[in-house]
Structures are given as C-alpha cells and as structure tokens.
Amino acid sequence: xxQLFARYCYNLLLYLAVLPxxxxxxxxxxxxxxxxxxxxxxxxxQQVPQQAMGGIVVHAVSVGEVVAATPLIKAxxxxxxxxxxxxxxxxxxxxxxxVNTFGAGVYHCYLPLDTPGAVKRFLGxxxxxxxILLETELWPNLLQQCRKALIPTVVVxxxxxxxxxxxxxxxxxxxxxxxxxxxxxxxxDKATARRFAALGCPAQLKVCGNLKYDMALPPQHSAxxxxxxxxxxxxxLWVAGSTHAGEDELxxxxxxxxxxxxxxxxxxxVPRHPERFNTVAxxxxxxxxxxxxxxxxxxxxxxxxxxxxxTMGELLAWYQLADVVFIGGSLIERGGHNPLEAxxxxxxxxxxxxxxxxxxxxxxxxxxxxxxWVEDVPSLVQSTAQLLHNTALAQQQGAKAQALYQRHxxxxxxxxxxxxxxxxxxxxxxxxxxxxxxxxxxxxxxFGHCGQLSFAPAYWQQQxxxxxxxQGRNTAWFIxxxxxxxxxxxxxxxxxxxxxxxxxxxxxSVMHSRAMQxxxxxxxxxxxxxxVPRPLAAHYQRTAWHYRSDLIIELIADSRDLAGLLGSGxxxxxxxxxxxxxxxxRFHQYGVYHSDLxxxxxxxxxxxxFWLIDFDKCGLRSPGSWQQANLARLQRSLLKERTLQRQFxxxxxxxxxxxxxxxxxxxx
Numbered sequence: 001x002x003q004l005f006a007r008y009c010y011n012l013l014l015y016l017a018v019l020p021x022x023x024x025x026x027x028x029x030x031x032x033x034x035x036x037x038x039x040x041x042x043x044x045x046q047q048v049p050q051q052a053m054g055g056i057v058v059h060a061v062s063v064g065e066v067v068a069a070t071p072l073i074k075a076x077x078x079x080x081x082x083x084x085x086x087x088x089x090x091x092x093x094x095x096x097x098x099v100n101t102f103g104a105g106v107y108h109c110y111l112p113l114d115t116p117g118a119v120k121r122f123l124g125x126x127x128x129x130x131x132i133l134l135e136t137e138l139w140p141n142l143l144q145q146c147r148k149a150l151i152p153t154v155v156v157x158x159x160x161x162x163x164x165x166x167x168x169x170x171x172x173x174x175x176x177x178x179x180x181x182x183x184x185x186x187x188x189d190k191a192t193a194r195r196f197a198a199l200g201c202p203a204q205l206k207v208c209g210n211l212k213y214d215m216a217l218p219p220q221h222s223a224x225x226x227x228x229x230x231x232x233x234x235x236x237l238w239v240a241g242s243t244h245a246g247e248d249e250l251x252x253x254x255x256x257x258x259x260x261x262x263x264x265x266x267x268x269x270v271p272r273h274p275e276r277f278n279t280v281a282x283x284x285x286x287x288x289x290x291x292x293x294x295x296x297x298x299x300x301x302x303x304x305x306x307x308x309x310x311t312m313g314e315l316l317a318w319y320q321l322a323d324v325v326f327i328g329g330s331l332i333e334r335g336g337h338n339p340l341e342a343x344x345x346x347x348x349x350x351x352x353x354x355x356x357x358x359x360x361x362x363x364x365x366x367x368x369x370x371x372x373w374v375e376d377v378p379s380l381v382q383s384t385a386q387l388l389h390n391t392a393l394a395q396q397q398g399a400k401a402q403a404l405y406q407r408h409x410x411x412x413x414x415x416x417x418x419x420x421x422x423x424x425x426x427x428x429x430x431x432x433x434x435x436x437x438x439x440x441x442x443x444x445x446x447f448g449h450c451g452q453l454s455f456a457p458a459y460w461q462q463q464x465x466x467x468x469x470x471q472g473r474n475t476a477w478f479i480x481x482x483x484x485x486x487x488x489x490x491x492x493x494x495x496x497x498x499x500x501x502x503x504x505x506x507x508x509s510v511m512h513s514r515a516m517q518x519x520x521x522x523x524x525x526x527x528x529x530x531x532v533p534r535p536l537a538a539h540y541q542r543t544a545w546h547y548r549s550d551l552i553i554e555l556i557a558d559s560r561d562l563a564g565l566l567g568s569g570x571x572x573x574x575x576x577x578x579x580x581x582x583x584x585x586r587f588h589q590y591g592v593y594h595s596d597l598x599x600x601x602x603x604x605x606x607x608x609x610f611w612l613i614d615f616d617k618c619g620l621r622s623p624g625s626w627q628q629a630n631l632a633r634l635q636r637s638l639l640k641e642r643t644l645q646r647q648f649x650x651x652x653x654x655x656x657x658x659x660x661x662x663x664x665x666x667x668x
Contacts, residue, residue: 002173003173003176003177003180005173006173006174006176006177007140007144007177009174010140010141010174010177011115011116011141014113014114014115014141015115018113018115021113025039025042031274031275032092032274034092034095034096035092037092038109038110041109041110041112042110042112042113042118043112043113043115043117043118043121044112044118044119044121044122044125045121046109048107048109048125048126049107050432050434051084051107052084052086052107052126053084053125053126053127053432053434054083054127054128054129054430054431054432054441055080055083055084055085055086055107055126055128055129056076056080056083056085056086056128056129056130056131056132056427057085057086057087057088057126057128057130057131057132058072058073058076058085058086058087058088058132058134059087059088059089059111059131059132059133059134059137060087060088060089060094060134060137061089061090061091061094061134061135061137062089062090062091062093062094063091063093063094063097063312063313064338065089065094065134065135065137066087066089066094066097066098066101067097067212067215067216067218067316068134068157068211068212068215069087069134069157069211070101070216071211071214071215071216071412072132072156072211072214072412072415072416073085073087073102073106074216074412075412075413075415075416076132076416076419077105077106079416079420079428080427080428081428082428082431082444083129083427083428084106084107085106085107086106086107086108086109086126086128087102087106087107087108088108088109088110088111089110089111090110090111093312093313095108095110096313097218097313100218100219100220101216101218101219111139111142114139114140114141114142115141116141116145119139119141119142119145120145120509122142123145123146123149123151123511124509124510124511127432127439127510127511128151129151129152129423129427129430130151130152130153130154130419130423130427131146131151131152131153131154132153132154132155132156132419133153133154133155133156134155134156134157134211135155135156135157135158135159136158136159136160136164137155138155138175138178138179138182139178140174140177140178140181143177143178143181143182144177144181146181147181147183147620148512149511149512149520150517150520150521150523150524150620151511151520152183152184152422152423152524152527153181153182153183153184154182154183154184154185154186154419154422155182155184155185155186155203156186156208156211156415156419157186157188157210157211157212157411157415158185158186158187158188158192158196159187159188159189159192159210159357160187160192160195160196161335161356161357161359162191162195162356162359163335163356165195165198165199168199169199172199175199176200179196179199179200179201179202179203180200180201180202182201182202182203183203183204183422184203184204184206184418184419184422185201185203185204185205185206186206186207186208186415186418186419187205187206187207187208188207188208188209188210188360188411189207189209189210189360190207191360192207193205193206193207204422206418208411208414208415208418209408209409209410209411209414209415210340210361210408210411211411211412211415212338212340212341213340213405213406213408213409213410213411214409214410214411214412215340215341215344217316218313218316221316221317221320224314224317225317225320225321228300228317228321229321231299231300231301232266232300232321234264234302235264235265235266235300236262236264236265236266236323236388237266237268237321237322237323237324238255238258238265238266238267238268238322238323238324238326238384238388239267239268239270239318239319239321239322239324239325239326240267240268240269240270240325240326240328241270241315241318241319241325241326241327241328241337241341241342242270242271242272242315242327242328242329242337243269243270243271243272243280243326243328243329244271244272244273244328244329244332244334245276245279245332246331246332247328247329247331247332248269248271248280248283249283250331250376250377250380251267251269251326251380252267252269252283252284252287252289252306253287253377254377254380254381254384255267255289255305255306256287256289257377257381258381258384258385259305261385262385262388265388266300266304266305266306266307267305267306267307268306268307268309268318268322269284269306269307269308269309270309270315270318270328271308271309271310272328272329272337274310274312277293277308277310280308280310281293281308281310284305284306284308289305289306290303290304290305290306291304291305291306291307291308292304292306292307292308293307293308293310294307294308294309294310294311294314295310295311315341316341319341319342319344319345319347320345322342322345322347323347323348323387323388323394324347324348324350324384324387324388324394325342325347325348325349325350326349326350326351326374326380327339327342327349327350327351329354329357330351330352330353330354330355331352331354331374331375331376332352332354333354334354334357335354335355335356335357335358336351336352336354336355336356336357336358336362337357337358338358338361339351339358339361339362339365339371339401340361340405342401343365343370343401343402343404343405344402344405345398345402346395346398346399346401346402347398347401348372348387348393348394348395348397348398348401349365349370349371349372349397349401350371350372350373350374350380350383350384350387351371351372351373351374352373352374352375353373353375364404364408365401365404368400368401368403368404369397369400370397370398370400370401370404371397371401372386372387372397422527423527424526424527424529429443429444429445430442430443430444431444433453437541437542437543438539438540438541438542439510439516439539439540440453440455440537440538440539440540441516441519441537441538442536442537442538442552443535443536443537446481446482446484446486446536446537447481447482447536447537448482452481452482453537455488455490455537455539455550455552457475457477457488460477460479460481460488463481465479465480465481466478466479467479467480467485474489474490474492476488476489477489478555484536484554485554485555485557486536486552486553486554486555487533487552487553487554487555488550488551488552489550489551489552489553490503490548490549490550491503491505491514491515491548491549491550491551491616493505503548504543504546504547504548505546505547505548505549506545506546507542507545507546507547508547510540513540513547513549514549514616514617515538515539515540515549515550515551516538516540516549517619518535518538518551518615518616518618519535519537519538519551521615521618521619521620522534522535522553522615523535524620525590525592525615528590530586530587530590530592530612531583531609531610531611531612532611532612532613532615533553533554533555533556533611533613534553534554535551535552535553535554536552536553536554537550537551537552538550538551538552539551553613556603556605556611556613557605557606558605558606559603559604559605559606559611560603560604561599561600561601561602561603562599562600562602562603562604563598563599563600563637563641565604566599566638566641566645566648566649566650567641567645567647567648567649568647569647569649570649571649571650572654574654574657576604576608577654577657577658577661578657578658578660578661578664579610579661580602580610580658580661581657581658581659581660581661581662581663581664581665582661582662582664582665583610583612583661583665584597584630584631584634584658584662585661585662585663585664585665585666586665587612588623588627588630588666589665589666590620591620591621591622591623592618592620593618593619593620593621593626593630594612594615594618594630595616595617595618596614596616596617596618596633597612597630597631597633597634597637598633598634598636598637599634599637599638599641600637601613601614602634631659631662635655638650638655639652
C-alpha cells in the first residue's frame, strides 16, 4: 500500500467516523455532562492565549497517562521555566486530573480529532516548539503535519507488545504514516525499542524506562485516604482494580467462599470502564451481597460486603488502603493492567496470566517472587486466604514489589535529559510575539525583549547599527546589536511576477510561510550539528489575502563565499575540496535538500571550516535523485563563474576531489 493511498484511506475513514464520534460524546454526556462541554476544542476552534504560543505540547490520553506524565511535566517546567506547557488529553476525567494537578501552571485543552483541518488549526494556534506524546498516542495527521512544519515530535514512555507489533505489521501502510514522522522515540524497555526498529521507525531510539515508576500522587490523595481509613478500620481489604466483564463474576463468587473463613473481609471492586458501573452493581445484587456505592452518601459499615468504587481517579487511594490487590484485565484475554501503583505501595499482588500488555513488569515481579498467579475461583480463594492469614508472606511480597519499583525509578529525569539533548539549542531561549495579523519569533539572548526587535532597515540605520549590505538582487543588511552581528533579509518574489507584486506572497499559515519554514529548518539543522547560521528571528505579516515575511540570521564571522574566494585567484587544496564534498554528504545523509546549492551559498571561515547558507525553499527529503541534482547544480555554478571571472581558480578535474570526499562520507 503506497503512502499516498494509505493516507487517503485513513483520512476517509476518519471523516466517516466524525459523526459517530460526535454521537458517542453526546450519548456519554447523558451520564456525564462533561462529554458535551468544550466541543469546540475537539476541532481546535477555541481561542488560544498568546502566552501558550511557542511552548511545548504534552499529550496524555486519560487519567492514567496524566498521572504517569506528571513527574515529567514538572521536570520540563523546571527545565524550561520561560515556556508555557500545553497539556492535552481526550477524556473529561483526564482533563479534571490536569486541572487539579497543575491549575494555571499549564495551558490545558483537549487534543483535537486527527482530521487534517483540526490538526492544522491546533498547530497553527499554538505553534509549539516540540510535541511530546505519551506511550502509543501515534496520530498520523498530527505527526505528519508536525514533520511538515519541522516541529520535533517525541514519543515518551513508548511500549509495544509483541501482539501490538503484529497489528502494526498487518496494517503496515497506515502504521507507517505515523512511524515515519517521529523524531525521537524513548522506549520503556529494550524489547519495545527492537520492535519499533523492526517496523522501520527511522526515529532516534533510546531506552529510558517507565515513567510510571516515578509516580506522583494527586493533590487530593492524602485527604481521600484519611477519609476512608476509619470506615475500613477492623476490616481486611481485598481490592480488585480495573476489572472487566468475565472477571467480576469470578471475584464475587470467590468473595462469597472467602467470607466464611474471613468474616471481616471487605471487597472493593473497581470496574475499568464507567459504563459498567450499573451492570456490576446488578451482579453484586444478584450475588445477594450487601453493597455500598462510592458515589452514594452512605458510608461503609460492618454489614457491607462490597464497596463498588464507581468514581474515577481514586484507584490509588484504594490500593494504598488494601491488604491484597488483584490487578484486573488478566483473567481474560485483555492483556492485563499496570501493576506499578500497587508496587509503589508495597502491596502483595495477584494477577491472571493474560498480562501481555505489561509483560516485562510481570516477568520482573515473578522473578522476584513478588506476585501470586491466579486463574480461576479456587486459585483466587486459595491465594487471597493465604495472603490474609500469613501477614509475613504478604509483607514480604509487598516489600519485594516495592524494592523492584524503586530500582527502576528515575525515568522522568532520563526522559527530560534525552529531550533536552535532542532539542539541542535551548528552546527556552526563543519567544513569540503575536498580534491579530503578525507573528514574530525571536531569540531572547539577542533581542532581550520584543521591544528591541525590528525588521525595518530604517530602524537599524537610525540606531547606527548597520555595518554593511549585500550586493545581490535584493539587499540583505548586516547589523551589529548587543555584541551580536546578524543579517536581516526581507523576502522578495523572483521572476516576472516579482516585478509586479515584489514582496507579497499568496496566503499561507504562519508555520508554512517562507520565513518560518527557513527559520524552523535552520533550527533543525543545528540540532543535527550541521554548520548553518544560527536563526535569530523571523517575522510574518498578513495583509488580506497575502503575507510578507523577514528573517534574521547570525552573520558568520570572518567568512568569504566560495565564488568570491575563487574569483580572487585563491585556490583550495585537494583536502579542502574533499572536506567540502564530505560536508555536502553529511547534509544529504540527513536528507537536507538545498534548492540553490551554488558557490555563492558556501562560505569558508577563518578557521578553515565550510558553512552552507540561504535555505529559502529548502527542506528535508527521503533519499532520491535530488541528491545528484544538488551536486549537478553546484557543478554548473562553478562552471558558470569560471566563464564570468577570468581569475576564477577552479578546474573541472578538481570536481573529482569533491566527489571523493562526498562518496567517502556516504559510504562510511
């Protein structure tokens, strides 16, 4: 399946699904009104505050992922104190957790549906410097549009089971729409990294561990524990968390058998999905057990057999209060759920054998003898009775689980460091200034604040800061400001149309304008540690159906362009030509397409290092015939200058020296 056809099919199915999704939200809203609130955010129609622009987006789909992401988000806030983090999710419960945990410390909204238009609006309004996705939230249009806009995308806490990897291979064409557009993938374990590599994911792959080993307790956690501790006093607490259909029946049957030998036993039953709360309540009634629903006002007392935890986001409290914890989704072929919260609280853990979603964690628990396997009602009864009668055994298992949890901590700091290293040039150094019709990006270090920034040459002339100008078709101004030297360039149209319209370009969104694309590309190339000028500022001004734009880049000190150097009669040695060829090879290895690779856009500085400049209308591409076309374009420019300049010191045979360096670089 070709990428183009796969994208067409994906988007077609996505548009067909919009109406069912809308109906689903409305149906869910009958029980929870939050599902029909803030619908504008589902299509990115909301207003975004200016302070949220130019920050980092962190997406965690729901409550569990928000809890896992909390230490990372706080680490990112410490790492980038001048940036606003946007934290997104897709569920009301996840939204409530974000608001309760971070308040006004972050900008929060729903991640929109993955339609091309909604994603374009979302990115256009926020203009993030990076997008961080938790676990397997791999949305093809989001990832593709981020890559097109040169926004780095980082997948953190990534996990991929062998079963899920088979699904990715089965739908290879669609999965590649996402996988081919990831910049950096930070896996929970080596097995996940191997599976993503086997699927052809070209992203940088690193193993950083599992964020859930760095769990941060929610603000209301302590108060909730204190509220229920007196109600559970004198009771032995068996907590069954994240249960599914087919498990609740087994647990209730086991409880009735256990009650005869453990009269003080209380079962706290926590169904995974809210839509099953009423169904499970009926099962409890059919089992003729006395039930208290958490959502009701009535308190648990000595006559209560089962507490149905029919509220969201409180599982951690039940785990902390438990004597024994059963992890659901494991007695059926669901793949199990996360045991880490129970490990954090040093609880003896029970689980069925179907745990492929968290296979590594359960393998570690089994190896440490910190886990009791159960399969049916008899084994549930036997295991629970043993752990509740033998408190020493229960404490020993819980202590081993907690030690394992602590041993694998620190993922949040490792992930934050990996992100910081990848983004390289501190994204904390950039700021955004915006009005209704204009947007400017700029380096704080150079311009201090936006009041020192201007894209008008007349302003810099008044400041007596202009130190020179180019002699090309359109003037570029060389400026000294705050001990920095830079080049100010206004974008002009070329050809015949340029004589009529001059500097107006047909409307495009900010991120896809000429200036912002070159600005973003230069930032990406510097992340690759390629020798290009440092981008300092970019400007976009919209007028009706057109826009104008400007760019400010660092002036490469004490440098000369290759055309001028060779035109003065100076020559390059064989080693220098090979050095230049190897440099072009490095650019091509990173997929850098230079639309105008000629001898005027190659600089040689006083240290003997080459630089490439002028990346207007350039970009990143997959390997192809354009690479040889780039080389041919450079060769033609050398031949042309040789005919125009009598002293031009270049001979066609020297081209072979350049090719030697180029081929050596590409062939390793």
